[in-house]
Amino acid sequence: MIFSRLFAPSHTSQNPEKRREAIKNLSPEKPTDKTLLHELAFNDENADVSLDALNKLGSFVLWQKMSQIAKHERVQRTANKVVLACLMGEGEITISRAEKAAFLKESASGDLVQQVVLADPELLHDISLAKVLIEKVAKPAFFQNVFLHYASGELQAVMLSMIDDLSLLQKLEKKTKGQAIHSEVQARVNAHKEASEKPKRLLREITLCLSKYNALLDKSDVEDIENKQATLEGDYKALLRDASILSEQDKDEVEQKYLRISQSLERYLARLRPEWEAKQAKAHIEKLEALCNEQRKHATQQVDWLYYERLCDATIADVAVVNESVRALEATFEHLENTSANSNLVDKTTQTLSQLNEKITAFSMQQQYAQKLLVVIADAESLADTVTAATDTLKSDSAGSQVESVEEKADSQSNNVVDVKVEFNALNEKFDGLKAQLSSIPKGLMSRWKKASARINKQHVQEKANIDAKLRQCRKQLSVIESLIEQGRYRAAMAKFEKVRELVSSSDEGTQKAVAKRFEGVAEEISRLEGWQSYIAGPRKPALLEEAKRLALTPMEDVKSRTESIRYLRQQWLSLGSSAEDKDTLQVAFDDALEQAFQPCRDYYADMDAKREEAKLVREAIVADAQSIDLSQPEATVVKVVDRLSKAWHQAGQVDKKDYESLKRAWKTAIAPAQDKIHAWNMANKEQKQALVAEAEQLAGAEALAGASEKAQQLQAQWKTIGHAGKRDESRLWKSFKQANDTLFERLKAQRKAQSNEFDAQFSQLMDSLSTADEAANESEVNDIIAGVEEAAAGLPHGLKAKLQKRIATLTASRDKAKIAHKKAQQEARATAFAEQLRCKLEGADEALKNSESHAALLGKRWTNLFSHASGASHSRHWLTVALEAVAEMPTPEADANLRTDVQLTMMTAKLEHGEQVDPVQLLEDWVAIGDITADEGALVERVIAVVNARPEWLG
Numbered sequence: 001m002i003f004s005r006l007f008a009p010s011h012t013s014q015n016p017e018k019r020r021e022a023i024k025n026l027s028p029e030k031p032t033d034k035t036l037l038h039e040l041a042f043n044d045e046n047a048d049v050s051l052d053a054l055n056k057l058g059s060f061v062l063w064q065k066m067s068q069i070a071k072h073e074r075v076q077r078t079a080n081k082v083v084l085a086c087l088m089g090e091g092e093i094t095i096s097r098a099e100k101a102a103f104l105k106e107s108a109s110g111d112l113v114q115q116v117v118l119a120d121p122e123l124l125h126d127i128s129l130a131k132v133l134i135e136k137v138a139k140p141a142f143f144q145n146v147f148l149h150y151a152s153g154e155l156q157a158v159m160l161s162m163i164d165d166l167s168l169l170q171k172l173e174k175k176t177k178g179q180a181i182h183s184e185v186q187a188r189v190n191a192h193k194e195a196s197e198k199p200k201r202l203l204r205e206i207t208l209c210l211s212k213y214n215a216l217l218d219k220s221d222v223e224d225i226e227n228k229q230a231t232l233e234g235d236y237k238a239l240l241r242d243a244s245i246l247s248e249q250d251k252d253e254v255e256q257k258y259l260r261i262s263q264s265l266e267r268y269l270a271r272l273r274p275e276w277e278a279k280q281a282k283a284h285i286e287k288l289e290a291l292c293n294e295q296r297k298h299a300t301q302q303v304d305w306l307y308y309e310r311l312c313d314a315t316i317a318d319v320a321v322v323n324e325s326v327r328a329l330e331a332t333f334e335h336l337e338n339t340s341a342n343s344n345l346v347d348k349t350t351q352t353l354s355q356l357n358e359k360i361t362a363f364s365m366q367q368q369y370a371q372k373l374l375v376v377i378a379d380a381e382s383l384a385d386t387v388t389a390a391t392d393t394l395k396s397d398s399a400g401s402q403v404e405s406v407e408e409k410a411d412s413q414s415n416n417v418v419d420v421k422v423e424f425n426a427l428n429e430k431f432d433g434l435k436a437q438l439s440s441i442p443k444g445l446m447s448r449w450k451k452a453s454a455r456i457n458k459q460h461v462q463e464k465a466n467i468d469a470k471l472r473q474c475r476k477q478l479s480v481i482e483s484l485i486e487q488g489r490y491r492a493a494m495a496k497f498e499k500v501r502e503l504v505s506s507s508d509e510g511t512q513k514a515v516a517k518r519f520e521g522v523a524e525e526i527s528r529l530e531g532w533q534s535y536i537a538g539p540r541k542p543a544l545l546e547e548a549k550r551l552a553l554t555p556m557e558d559v560k561s562r563t564e565s566i567r568y569l570r571q572q573w574l575s576l577g578s579s580a581e582d583k584d585t586l587q588v589a590f591d592d593a594l595e596q597a598f599q600p601c602r603d604y605y606a607d608m609d610a611k612r613e614e615a616k617l618v619r620e621a622i623v624a625d626a627q628s629i630d631l632s633q634p635e636a637t638v639v640k641v642v643d644r645l646s647k648a649w650h651q652a653g654q655v656d657k658k659d660y661e662s663l664k665r666a667w668k669t670a671i672a673p674a675q676d677k678i679h680a681w682n683m684a685n686k687e688q689k690q691a692l693v694a695e696a697e698q699l700a701g702a703e704a705l706a707g708a709s710e711k712a713q714q715l716q717a718q719w720k721t722i723g724h725a726g727k728r729d730e731s732r733l734w735k736s737f738k739q740a741n742d743t744l745f746e747r748l749k750a751q752r753k754a755q756s757n758e759f760d761a762q763f764s765q766l767m768d769s770l771s772t773a774d775e776a777a778n779e780s781e782v783n784d785i786i787a788g789v790e791e792a793a794a795g796l797p798h799g800l801k802a803k804l805q806k807r808i809a810t811l812t813a814s815r816d817k818a819k820i821a822h823k824k825a826q827q828e829a830r831a832t833a834f835a836e837q838l839r840c841k842l843e844g845a846d847e848a849l850k851n852s853e854s855h856a857a858l859l860g861k862r863w864t865n866l867f868s869h870a871s872g873a874s875h876s877r878h879w880l881t882v883a884l885e886a887v888a889e890m891p892t893p894e895a896d897a898n899l900r901t902d903v904q905l906t907m908m909t910a911k912l913e914h915g916e917q918v919d920p921v922q923l924l925e926d927w928v929a930i931g932d933i934t935a936d937e938g939a940l941v942e943r944v945i946a947v948v949n950a951r952p953e954w955l956g
Helices: 002-006 016-025 031-043 047-057 060-069 073-087 097-106 110-119 121-125 127-137 140-149 153-162 166-175 182-218 222-240 248-308 316-339 343-399 406-437 443-487 490-505 509-537 540-553 559-575 580-584 586-627 635-651 657-700 705-721 727-775 779-795 798-843 853-859 861-868 877-887 894-914 920-929 935-950
Strands: none
Touching (some): 016 047, 031 060, 047 073, 073 097, 097 121, 110 127, 121 127, 127 140, 140 153, 140 166, 166 182, 222 248, 443 509, 490 509, 540 586, 779 798, 798 853, 798 861, 798 935, 853 861, 920 935
């Protein structure tokens, strides 16, 4: 005990000065000393001792802790100053930004945070940290200062979401005018105002709803009141969903008002309902009477529709629909009988129902009579068509002067007139009989019967007129023949007689009897003249017959010459007259020969007729297509359609002249609207293209060719979007436009060629400079050359600039690769020299290496000094060797496994408690600084050499 008192450590002395002296000899790096310093700093009663211990420890964490728990005011004040200086970056103690941020978040006071943030605004770059610090300070002035002068846009947005004070928002709104955040601040101000106004607005809406509710007391329609009451109650309940934003007083007032109004309304409805129900019953009867009148009218219309429009072809479904309308009337009337006092309406409806039911019951039989009547009308129409067709055929035969079967057709027509009359009378009797059975005849059927009757009667009257006209014609022609004979024009008389003979033969029996005597006299005179003509024409006709036969045997080369030849032979033959003998012999042979000669012409004309008919159909189809052109389509589409149809029209074959004229008029009429639209479109396009031509011609003489070329390309693109300008103007405008563009781009091409030559020359020069840089050894010279090339290449085209960049990248990569290789070689050489130095030191033969300048140059001055001057270390070589292996992540012999675990725990503790990272270079320096290497440390030397060879960069 005596010795312990005599030799007690000075740090335990009762004298504070001795304790302070003892602190000077303590080292915070030694665990024992560090513990003693902690004890003195926090438990010593003397302020100077505590401060000296804290200064010796030099830890921000300890100063910060002391500022919180210090018993002495001076110690606490000093600790606060040290902490503040450290946070401001002004003291000897330094801390990382992470430690600084953690302290400000967890331990610092609001005032301290404010001072540090304003001194180091970079802390606000971390948005989450900034938000915590601003909330910790919780001062509007600081908040406003940070928002306006230090916060980024992102932080401003976060801070804006933290504000609930309207006055602060309004201040920021005034002071951020012109800034990007102003609109968001303004939006928050508006949102805040909106939120403050929401209770007032809700109260106004509820008041309005209750006012409408109260206004129901002024209405008299119970149904309307109940409907609006339900609606308003729904609105009121919907508004009450947000009642949580109202004050309790407002809520109570609203609920009491609602209860008072609802009770008043219920009492009002109870008084009003009896009278209202009586009015409703009366209105219901009036409505029922109106419905009955409407249904009676509708049912009558339906039955009339069935009789007058669907009598013949009504289906079961039609009858069912009409019957349904009558049944609906019966149902309404049955209800009306029990409620209405209107006897007049009841009687009228009863009578109407009786009539309608009778008509529906009789409809089936009436429909059968109507269908029979329809058959009679159809037969009458068919008879009228037959009469019309027969008359048209007779007119056609007469117009074509066809002699064949004329007498038979005339007799047949006379007989047909009688048959038609008989048949029509029979149909008329049937019609009258069926008409008597029907209660009413549809207007359509009656109209058809009248039209068919009129047509038949008209044909009968027309037929009589035709017979009278033919009689007059026969008499006139006979008078003409008699006149020709008196004038001596025998051939003309004989030719005319043949036509009169045909005319008389085709006439009816009455006409033939009327002209019989006169016709026979003229016939005898013509017969006498024909005898004389036969005598004259005897030798000439056989020759014409032979010529006709030769013509028939000759192949036809030209249809026109063949028809001319046939016409000539026929005229010669007719000029010789005819006789009874000719009709049996020469005339028949001559006619056969000419017919045979004309057959190729007939075939040709038949073929031409077929082609003309086909062409006519084609042209009609083209006209139809033209008429159906959709003018709502774009003009370009209409142009294509019109061009296609026009081309088809011009390529279509020939048609008869009379047909062509009508088709041509139809074609022009049909295509005119589309052509008008196209013409207007062409004119508009012409104006646009003329403007483009003027612009292109102006650009052709422009000085700034680059801008002019871009504008010209825009004009070309615009030209493509404009439609056709018309056949006369399109090619002219395009020629002018193309010429102006060609002039401009030729100038641009020449300019670009000259510029390209300049760029190529500059590019070659810069590539030569890079080749020079590739050969240079001085790094600064290479960098200067590359910088000059990059600056000079700024104006080169992208392609040439890319080639230069690629060449520079290749040059830089090759030099970087050489640098890395050189550095690696230096490191490996230094590692070799280091290993050689260790082995020589182990063997005691390192004096020779000390005097070797080359060895010293490889090893470096620092390592040479360390090998020469031993300074000792806090750990053994064995411990340091294991630590080096651990840091280098290399294996350690199994015998040192426990030691390696201790080393790793020590390093981990230092890192966790003090934030200290192990420096492998310092470990290696400590290993060398221990001094001489003993023989039993040979294995350690080889292990350290293996670490150095694996990590040569540790040698610097």
